[in-house]
Amino acid sequence: MRRVAIAVTALLLGIVALPVTGAANEISNEPTCRDVNAGVAVPDPGEDCFSGSTARRAAVVGLMAVSVVLAILAMIAAAIAAIRGGSGVLFLVAFVASVAVFFGAYGAARF
Numbered sequence: 684m685r686r687v688a689i690a691v692t693a694l695l696l697g698i699v700a701l702p703v704t705g706a707a708n709e710i711s712n713e714p715t716c717r718d719v720n721a722g723v724a725v726p727d728p729g730e731d732c733f734s735g736s737t738a739r740r741a742a743v744v745g746l747m748a749v750s751v752v753l754a755i756l757a758m759i760a761a762a763i764a765a766i767r768g769g770s771g772v773l774f775l776v777a778f779v780a781s782v783a784v785f786f787g788a789y790g791a792a793r794f
Contacts, residue, residue: 685771686764686765686768687765689761689764689765689771689774690761690762690765692761692774692778693757693758693761693762693765693774694758696754696757696758696761696778696781697754697755697758699754700750700751700754700755700758700781703747703750703751703754703785704747704751706747707743707744707747707748707751710733710740710743710744710747710792711740711744713726713730713731713732713733713740714726714732714733715732715733715734715735715736715737715740716732716733716734716735717736718732719732735792739791739792742788742791743788743791743792746784746785746787746788746791747785747788749784750781750782750784750785750788751781753777753780753781753784754777754778754781756777756781757774757777757778757781760773760774760777761774761778
């Protein structure tokens, strides 16, 4: 039963990691609002500008990328734990780290 729970959690983590990758790509392509206001850049129709500096945007995208990498590592650790019948401690550590880094990126984007 524990193997199934680890495998299902890992699968859900992988499904959640896909939109994070897409969001990081979208954010990296958005111009900053400072550039839009200065007339240097124009946002695509229907899109907003990033309300921060280019360094802040890079930090957010970088943290999101690290979160995705940790999620993939958690998936691999979960698969290994499910196959070998291990406790899944490495999976749990990578999972918690992935979620923590994602919320760090969210905080950097919002505040």
